[in-house]
Amino acid sequence: MNFLEERILKDGIVKEGNVLKVDSFLNHQMDIELFNEMGKEWKRRFADKNINKIMTIEASGIGIACIAAQHFGVPVVFAKKAKSINIEGDVYTAEVESFTHKNKNQVIVSKKFLNENDHVLLIDDFLANGCALQGLIQIVHAAGATVEGIGIAVEKGFQMGGKSIRNLGYKLESLAIVESMDWKTGEIVFREQ
């Protein structure tokens, strides 16, 4: 069992409806030392990849992506939800459905910050049905850039997101894959990696 799986067992809370709450260390309160360990581990797993940019999506992916970026020595670009008056000119867009918020968002990335020379590592906190990730991949492809890999903190292995992404041939590295969880007992089973 790795450091993130141990932390999930210690501080994660299973709720009815297949909700895993990790808001005490991952996506509301953020444990920066833990993020640093995650960044180090992704660097190890993507050591053979030539990555020049990390991309994530607001909001909870941003902190993890920024700390991880220190291990790669690259900038981070985050996809923004909805249109800001301060985003000018041409943008790449994708429509993303949120499992958590039960709504759809247009996400955008300025064309200034992504082009065909970019070799991108995608980072996010959660992977469930994969909608957010599919939106990011769509944007990277629209830019003519290359997805070198995908780093996820917590994957819900019993939902289809991870499987469909792997089936497409992407190198997807989830630091913890939840195979099953039981809100009545609080039990969490991780996939052997």
Added chain:
Amino acid sequence: MNFLEERILKDGIVKEGNVLKVDSFLNHQMDIELFNEMGKEWKRRFADKNINKIMTIEASGIGIACIAAQHFGVPVVFAKKAKSINIEGDVYTAEVESFTHKNKNQVIVSKKFLNENDHVLLIDDFLANGCALQGLIQIVHAAGATVEGIGIAVEKGFQMGGKSIRNLGYKLESLAIVESMDWKTGEIVFREQ
């Protein structure tokens, strides 16, 4: 002139309507090495403060806050916009008006992550009219916690946010204070610090 002011002169773009675009390094694409310099500088300016938590607001404050937190050795809590089904139980709330997006958001922080023992450094990328910051301060006070200081990357010195916060006695450290800007010439004048 400090490192952030120099960077703004180099890569910032002045737009009509008092808009300063710094999206190539601060709030869309993010220069993590620059954030690290900012964190180091805030640590220097708040060296006399006993800080155990950094708080910010989604989305563009999160990356800066996480990198800065490494210099303080503390966790980060970010205030979330709107209500997520994954936020349970009691939350502190404040209503925040966005200058950029021209709308109002309810921002929330779970009561689990802020209490009367917390000594908080607030971090954000921009300070203009101060609405976001006032919302964060309101939440810290509602928790009975203490605002030890406020670290801002770019303050628009010609708007009222900074002045009103300083008038209330808070230690507000903006790394760059724009005194005036001219979108026709592109000129940016910083306040002497």
